Amino acid sequence: MSEHPPFAVTVDIAVFTIRDGALAVLLVERGEDPYAGSWALPGGFVEPDEDAEAAAWRELREETGVQRFPGHLEQLRTYSAPDRDPRMRVVSIAHVALAPDLADPKAGTDAADARWWVVDDVLDPEDGEGLALAFDHRQILLDARERVRAKLEYTTLAAQFVAEPFTLPELRRVYAAVWGTPPDLGNFRRKVLGTDGFVVPTDAHGSATGSGGRRALLYKRGSATTISPPMVRG
Structure with a gap:
């Protein structure tokens, strides 16, 4: 007989995108106890035949209808407080995912509803x-x-966070949405254009603006992954 009580492993996923210029997160309304009627991050139990990443993508699909997307997914950390789940001892491997232009979700399995929420409305409302x-x-x-x-x-x-191709103003708006304030324009341009492989210019330009100014050059993502020295928040 084991000296250790059984426990379960779950995954929770914080899926971010930019909607209407704001950082948004995908939440589901729980349809079953515990916390029926409360909003939560998508997630669920890891099956015996899958790893944590596979479980994260599966739970996201089953609870929200959002299919696997070619964005970014990484593990955040493990949450293991003994009383975090009233059902039993549950350890959660939390993930962060992000991508541009993600579709509206559709609730499935044990979720009563699913929708995008502006993160500041959830965490820091006025x-x-x-x-x-x-x-x-x-x-x-x-x-x-x-x-x-x-x-x-x-x-x-x-x-x-931006769909390709994109302009530098569109990229700068990502920083404004995530940080809550835009980076200094001069420093932003120096970091982005001075970091080899951050962005790659195309031969195309964006749509003309009503002000009659020059059309912004369009870029695609480069192969660089780091910025050194970093672009510090204001």
């Missing part, structure tokens, strides 16, 4: 109320947002 999330998902979301904010300083991750 009225101070916020959204009560199930389990420890508020802390996971706080950690996930900070992970993305920090990685935008020293990596080229921001380019994963």
